[in-house]
Structure formats: structure tokens, C-alpha cells
Amino acid sequence: MFNLFHLSLKLNGFPIEKAQADFEKIVAVSEVDYPRHLEQKKKDIVEFHFKNNAFYKEFIGGKTFDKWNDLPVLTKQDLQKPLKERLSNGFSEKTVFVNKTSGSSGTPFVFAKDKDAHAMTWASIIYRFGWYDIDFNTSYQARFYGIPLDFIGYRKERLKDFLSKRYRFPIFDLSDKVLDGILKNFKTKKFDYINGYTSSIVLFGKYLQARNIILTDVCPTLKVCMVTSEMLFEEDKMLLEKHLGVPVVNEYGASELDLIAFQNTKGEWQVNSETLFVEILDENNRPVSNGVEGKIVITSLYNKAHPFIRYEIGDVGILDEKSTAKHPILKKLIGRTSDVAILPSGKKSPGLTFYYVTKSIIEDDGNVKEFIIRQTKLDTFEIDYVSSVALTSEQTIAIEKAIASYLEPGLHFTYNRKEVLKRTARGKLKQFDSLL
Template sequence: MSVPAWFARTVFRAQEAAMKRPTFSVLAGLERTQWLSPEAMQVEQAARLNQLLQSALLHNPWHAGRLREAGLNDRVQAGAVALADLAALPTMDKRDARDHVEQLVWRGVPGGVFRYTTGGSSGEPLIFYFGRARQAADAAGRLRARRWWGVEPGAREVYLWGAPVELNKTDRIKTVRDRLVNQLLLNAFEMSPARMDEYLGALQAWNPLAIYGYASSLALLAAHAEARGIVLRLPALRVVSATGEPLFPHQRELIERVFGVAVSVEYGARDAGLMALESPDGVLLQMSETHLIEVLDVAGQPVADGEEGEAVITSLVSEAQPFIRYRTGDVVRRSTRRDPGGRGLGVLDAVMGRQTDFIVAADGRIMHALALIYVLRAIAGVGQFKLVQHALDRLEVQVVPDARWNETARAAVIEGLRTRLGPALAVDLKLQDAIAPEASGKHRYVVSHVPLPSALAQKAEAA
């Protein structure tokens, strides 16, 4: 049973206040700043950048040293850094963030710091810290985007999700909390045919206004409904939001055909934060107030709008552990267009990078690849990794070990994977100096050669 939207919104506000997250005040600010002109938006960004750099100079020794070496110290202290000045700083990457974490984290940040680990889709799991400002910005950004689609805070939503943090809390108390804020969680790590039948029934009973989930999991559920001949009746549904990986054209078409509404793509990352969301006009709008996004070539130089390059971000809400000129490893293309809706937010044409695959267990369960990525990312000693499923009962695990690797780590990898895929799983663990990219040049960190028994079995290479 759902509760009235006004009640769910009240509970959500109370929850955010109790957690000391200024989500709704940030939302009010985003509702205002999105209508700034592009020129006024740059002024807003410059002000926020100077605040971030001043904080970094005071509280983050690694960044402070870089600012001094770049000759920006005086301008930072004066609050006079221009957006163009940022290019004087060298870029940073995951290794920098991992190796210098104690010189990067500001443990005294107002509201406290919270430890997190990336999903490892880049092949290099990262432990990092974020604060209340980052949490509030991500939540407010999603709330703003939902409003673009006519979905107000407190409306019924479904989450096709599965991070272990959420799964560990799906107890009685959390289920009650979810219902009080009108959220229904479906586990994307457990998508057997029988379980997906249950999900389709739950969706129709819940009749959500919005559905949010991994792109490939949403497509898998849509393919299952179509294969079953189930015509979904979701009269309240306004939008399906796809996140976590690129959405291929055939997946978009499938989801929109089955669910009967448009798909809105979300672009974000655990470490970098929420960076762009798709509007009803079909454009991917940047979170310009909270992120600067540079698009650079292999030499680190800016590419022209309309050309592909690596997304290098500066999160303006990352003072707990600043990500400044951070190389995401994602390939994106900035648009030459403006927002047709009149907002001053930047526009991305596409996000081409980061894709995962599905893993099929011997008992027929279909699991999102992140279910295995989470196993590897949590084990000390695993520097980089790649998983290749050759058969239902055979998994190749390539590991580039770091200094913490030992036999305990080896045993943890094997035990963790067998816990997910079954005790009979044959694990071929190979220690390597490096992991080569695919023939296409892409770095895919989970690859399954086991075909899916659904419409999703079609190849995505042409997308």
C-alpha cells in the first residue's frame, strides 16, 4: 500500500533533516539557478569553484601542494580564480585519489565524512569519502530532474537496484521506511524468470510514477515481459530513468515499447557524483551548478564541441575529499546545442563509455555484473580486475595485484564468487602485470560469453 504523496514528502523532508542533509534547500537553489543564462551560470560556477579551492587549500594537503606548484595559491586566497585558470592544474586519476586519500580527506568537514567504495566498473575499485553537501546535491539533482517529467517528491517510485548497502538493509524497518516515502525496491542482483514475474506483478500493483534502475536491468525486465506476452498497465507512469551504464538504442526502444513511456538517461558515478540527466526534450543536461565537465583528448587538450573525448570533472560539492580535474575514464561528447527548454545548463550529446554485462548463474539466475564487481572491489590486494564468464560453471578472473595481495585475498575472491554463482563454480584466477583492453580499444571489466535467453541477446556493438 502506498501513502499520500504529501505524507511521503513530509516523511522524506523529516528524514533529510534528521540526517542533516540540506536536500530541499539545495533543490530550491537548483530550481532557481537552472534558469540562469549560460554567461550567468559561468559566474555562478566560478564562485563555487573558488569556494572549493579555498577549502582545498586549507584542508587537503595534496591539493594544496598542487595549487602552489601551479602558481594559483595567491589567486585562490583572493577568491580570484577564473574557470580558465583551472587548466593550469594537472589532472588527477583514481590512483591519485587512492594513493593520497589521507592527504585528500577533510575529516572535520561540517556534517562529517562517509566512507564509500566505487563499483569498480573502471577496473580499479576506489575507497573515498564524501560529505553531506555531495549527498544533498545528488538527491536534489534527481528531484529536480523528476520535476521536469512531472514527478513531485513523495510520488510513488520503483528502484530496480542492488548495491549491497541497500540489500543489507532490506529488513523490516527499511521496508517500512521505503513505504513511508513511497519507494519500492526490487533487487537487480536477483533476476531469475520467476523473480522477474514477481517484479512485473509488483510494478502493476504499485503503479509508480517513476521507475529507476540499471539500464541493462531495465532492458532485461522489459525483454522478459515481452517474451511472456505480458502487457504492462501502468497508467500513472511518467518516466523510466536508466543509470549505471550507457543505454544502447535497442535497449531504449525495448524499454519504451514495453513500459509505454520515455526513458530518461542519468549519467553519474559513485566517486564523481551525479553529472547529467535527460530532459523530456531529449537532451542530456549537465548538473552545471555542481560539476565542471571538461572534454579532453589523449594529450589532455580540450576537444571541440561535437567531438569525443574523456570526461574530466571537477565536483564543486566534493569538499570532503575534493575531485578536482578528475579523469573519469568515460568517453563523452559535448553538444553544440543549447537546451530547448531555455535552461542555462550545459548539454552533452552522449556518454559512450562504461558498460557492463550480465552474468548467468548455473541455476538460471541472471545477475547484473555489479553483483560480481562488488565482490572484487571489497577485497584488499585487488588492484585491477577483469571477469570473463566462459560457461555457466566457469569464470576466468584476471587480477593485477597490489602490495596487499596474499593467499587470504585469493581465497576471498574464490569464496565470494562461489557465494554468488554457486559452490560448483570453477574459478580460473590469473595474476597479471596488466590487463589488456578489448580489440575495440574499450576496457570491459565484466564479459560474459553465456547468451541470455531473451531479446537482450542481440549484439550491442553496433549501438
């Protein structure tokens, strides 16, 4: 089989075969030797940036640190300066992979990876997808993603899709008419797997449910579905597995880093310990015990072009008590630190709590397709939703009652029924948004 995907990486200067060989060596390091291997990699990357990166040297105050935990934590705000000021010696914007974060944390910035590190990212993705018998050179992907709408950006993405053996469904309009067209594609194309934003795939799952369709009945080649970028709730996962007819795998990643955690075949969210070092820290940037929630802070062990050392990604999570250096397990991803609701009593609550409580009430009958919640004042929230018929007063009363018991009473809600919900430029649906 002609390896078009590998070829396109090589033509762009990403040494994928070397990266895969290096990655296999890391995977082969034993459980016993792994802590020592990891300590060495952490030390190597800090020393490299201390010697070769003026931005990082200045950031840590120009001094070396004996203890890892004394190294300062890097935030997205620290990185909001021109890229050329942040690149290591020997790298220029022309010789690295340059991209932009999605800005879903509210703080977008441009970042770089050297070509070896970017190839290593692909080696890590190829390895994990291989757990589900997916081969990037031969497997055909149904892709639920955003796409640039300007002519050049659009054509570029379509070419990338062709080279990467994938067919993209743009997700800015997912009305029933558009979903009819998507279903037709599944009837005529031999897709091996689905990959894309959680909210869009869930919407497609609900469309199938309403028509009592199991997708593998019309597309029997389908093996698995990978969802990314937005929260996957347990009941949505069950709905998808039933109506897609395949296992649904939850991935958690960041464009500036790599896949951070990927559900393994045992159903655990296995953290990528090969190219990353993931820590959970408290408010004072001290490590917490496994099983305790805190800020997710990540070190990219191989990116020499740009430092991501103890980088606070903006998410909150918990590592499982049974985690080891070689096999850390993400027990729970709680959501973004920026998506917090501050209530009149002074209580802080993850915005997804609102979303979750509301979801449990208004999606019972399948009327509401999707919704978002916005906090406009301390005690005031707006709910935008798409549905076949408007919410009844009984439903809105039930929502407010449930939120009063879960969070606190005395909060005010307005409900706006919409034809379609506004997504970000990349097609993500921001489930909770605080305007405070």
C-alpha cells in the same frame, strides 16, 4: 502529504530545504551571466581546497595556478589512499557523508561529501526528476537495483527503501520465475516510475515482449522509467518504450559526484552545470572543441570535504556543438576508458563496439536474453550468454563475419551458454571486460 523523504534527509543532517533554495538560485542565473558565475565557483572551490586540504595542496605541488587548464587532472589512482588523509580541515569521517564507488572502472575507492554538498546532490536529483512530474515524497518507485546480501546491509537498504517510497526488486536472479513475481507486483502496486540498472530493466522488457504485455495495461499509474549505470542502446530504448508503455529517460551519474547528465524532455542529454563543471580533454589533458571525443573530466563545485577538481572519471564522451556554459549537452557517451579492446594489429577499439556488433546479430529473434564479452588474449574472446536455445553455427559464423568487417579478421571466439550471468556485487552487468 507527510514528507517522509525530506524528513529522513533532515534527520541524517542533510539540510535539504536550504540546498533546494540555493539550487533554485543557481537555476535562475541567466544564460548571459552564467559563464561569469561558473568561473567564480571554479575559483572558489580551488582556493578552498588549496587553503584547507593538505592532500590537494600537495597534489598540485603547493603552488597556485593562474590558468584553469594548467591545474593537474586527478585520477582514481591518486585517490586510493586512506580517506582521513584526503579530508579537508574541519571535517572528520563522522561529520561527512561517506560512501564507496562501485568499482566498475576497476579502481574502487572510498569518498566523502560534506553534508551541504550531499544535500545539494539531492536537490539536483529532485529538480531533474521533477521534469517528469516525479516527487520523491509522494511518487512510488519500482527499483531494479542490487542489494547487500548480509543481514544488516540488507535490512538497512530495505529501511532506506521504505523511507524513500520505493519497492526494490533485487536483480541477482532474473529468471522467468522471478520476473513472474515482479510482474505480479506491478499488477497490485500503484507504481509511478521505474528506476534502476539498464540491463535488468531491458531483461524485464524482453520478458514482457515475449508475453506480448504492455506494462501500463497492468499498472496504469506508471509515468516514466529512468535507466542508469549501463549503456542504453537505441533499439533497447524502443523496445522498453513499447512494452513499458512510458517514456524511457537515460541518466548518467557517479556516486562520488552527482547526476552528470540527464535526458531532458526534448530528448537531449542535459549536463548538470549547476553542481558540476564538465570538461572533455585529450590525451594530454588539453580541452577539445565541442563535437570532438575525449576523456570526461569533472569538477564538483560544492564539495568542501573532499576535492574532486578536474577529476578523470574514466569515461569517454562528446559534448554537443550547441552546448553553452549554462546548458551543456552530452552528445554521446562512448564508454569507459578501461573497457578498450586491444587487437593483434595494434588497433584499439571500445569494447562496446564488440558488444554492439554481436548484439545486432544475436538478438534478432529474441532467443538470447543477455550476454557479455570477455577478451582473454589479444586475438581471443569469450561470449557468455543466456538463451532459450543454444546459438546455431550460422549465428556464430555471422557474428565472426560482422566483427571481422567492423574491426579486423583473424579473431577467435568461444561461446558459453549459461543459466544466469554473473553481476558485480552491486548487481551491474559488465558488458565488456578485458582480462589483458
